[in-house]
Amino acid sequence: MQPSRSRQSNLARLPAPITRSLAAKGAVCREVALAMADGALARSPADIAVAITGVAGPSPDEDGNPVGRVCIAVARRGLAAGHLERDYGDIGREAVRERAMADALALLRRAAKL
Numbered sequence: 001m002q003p004s005r006s007r008q009s010n011l012a013r014l015p016a017p018i019t020r021s022l023a024a025k026g027a028v029c030r031e032v033a034l035a036m037a038d039g040a041l042a043r044s045p046a047d048i049a050v051a052i053t054g055v056a057g058p059s060p061d062e063d064g065n066p067v068g069r070v071c072i073a074v075a076r077r078g079l080a081a082g083h084l085e086r087d088y089g090d091i092g093r094e095a096v097r098e099r100a101m102a103d104a105l106a107l108l109r110r111a112a113k114l
Contacts, residue, residue, distance in 0.1 A: 015039075026063030028053050033073035034081050041075040048076045050108045054086075056096040066090070070100045074111045082111060 018035040025031065036051030054070030055061045068088035075081040084107055088099050 026061065026065060028055055028061060028063070028065040028069050028071055030071055030073070030083050030085060033071035033083055034075070037073040037075035037081055041077065048074065048108065048111055050074045050104050052100050052104050054096070054100055056100075057090065057093040068096050070096065070103075072100065072104045072107055074104075074107045076111050076114065079111070079114060082107060 015035070018032060021029065021031045021035070033051050033053050036053065037049050040046075040049035040051060051073050052070060055065045055067050057067040060066050066087070067090040068086075070086045070088065071083065072086070073081055073083040084103055086100070086103060088096050091099075
C-alpha cells in the first residue's frame with residue numbers, strides 16, 4: 001500500500017490513461033490496481049502478477065479514502081485480470097496489511113488454478 005499517487009505512478013510506470021485515473025479517482029481504485037498488475041506482468045517474465053493499493057492507516061489518504069480501504073488485482077498471461085475491493089475498517093495498520101496480503105494470495109491461488 002503506497003503513501004501517495006506520485007510514488008504509485010513511479011513504481012508501476014503507469015501509462016498516461018492510468019495516470020489520469022490517479023488524478024481523477026486517486027490511487028485506491030480498481031483501475032489503478034488492475035493497471036499495476038498488468039504493468040508488473042508486462043515488465044517481467046512471470047506468467048502471473050498481483051498488485052495491492054490501499055490505505056493501511058493511521059489516517060485516511062489524500063483523496064479521503066478511509067483507513068482499511070484496499071483494492072487488489074491479479075493479472076495472468078492470456079486471461080482477463082481479476083480484482084477484489086475490501087473495506088477492512090480501522091483495525092490497525094498491520095492488520096490491514098495482513099488481511100490484504102492474505103486476500104491477495106487467495107486471489108493469486110485462484111488465478112493460478114485457471
